[in-house]
Amino acid sequence: MKQTKRQLAIMNMLQVEKSCGIIDLAKKLGVSDETIRRDIKEMAKFGAVEKIHGGVMLPNTALEAPFLRRLEVQRPVKKRIAELAASLILDGETLLIDNGSTSCYVAKALSSHRNLTVVTNSTEVARDLCARNNNKVYMAGGELRADDSAAYGPTAVNFAKQFATERVILSIAAISAEQGFLDCDLGEAEFKRAILPQTASVIVVADHTKFNRPGVVKVCDFGAVDLLLTDQLPPQSIIDKIGRDRILIA
Structure with a gap:
């Protein structure tokens, strides 16, 4: 495959960022979204890149776990959202942080916070926050998934329900104006639902x-969520359900 200068520029950006959004690439390269999509389609045909929802990433090796791939999708955006979340949290707070990819970036953004009490089912979150700045980290037990080494199932749910926290940080797979907040995995949705009243x-x-x-399993309605942290305003149908005052843009 002989790449154009624009396609080479896309590859150079991917070498640095690992994944890029269509809109971001179009802005940086001064072309339309459709032009970028045509480039990506051509590059993906020859295996140079891998198309993902709303963007593109470098091809993954067969040994790379799906969770690691999710961490790379929209990585710069997730970091911005995570930094916004961290800015709302004070030293000494009690938090429950789930295992979603954006939640894991929140844990990294909390690296300078002190005296946190953190409850989590994520080994990734626990590793980033334990033994740091006098934090206390409580890790849920239960069955560890091979994909992400996170704990799910009745044992993890019962463990988390013992704690009353000041805040819960949740990643979510889908936000639907008709159905609310959804996930794609039954175990993840059950864990999230169980901790909301706590x-x-x-x-x-x-x-x-x-x-x-599209989502598969409902987590909660819009009324159960106090703040939605994101990188762009949602469609008006979602704004109408949650309220503009409960949306913060990173």
Whole structure:
């Protein structure tokens, strides 16, 4: 495959960012979204890149776990959302952080916070926050999934329900104007539903690719969420349901 200068530029960006959104690429290269989509389609045909929802990423090796791939999707955007979430959290707070990819970036953004008490079912979150700045981390037990080494099932749910926290940080797979907040995995949705009554404030962290995206299992209605942190305003149908005052843009 002989690449054009624009396609080479896309590859150079991917070498740095690992994944890029269609809209971001179009802005940086000064072309239309449709032009970028044609480039990506041609590059994907020869295996140079891999198309993902709303963007493109470098091809993954067969040994790379799906969770690691999700961490790379929309990585710069997820980092911005995570930094916004961290800015709302004070030293000494009690948090429950789930295992979603954006939630894991929130844990990294909390690296300078002190005296946090964190409950999680994520080994990734626990690793980033334990033994740091006098934090206390409580890790849920239960069955560890091979994909992401996170704990799910009745044992994890019962463990998390013992804690009353000031905030819950949730990643979410889909936000539907008709159905609310959804996930694609039954175990993840059950864990999220179980912890909602245990907290004073629910914060959902989700980038714009989750808006009106198909989900499988309902987590909660819009009324259960206090803040939605995202990178773009949702469609008006979603704004009408959650309220503009409960949406913060990173």
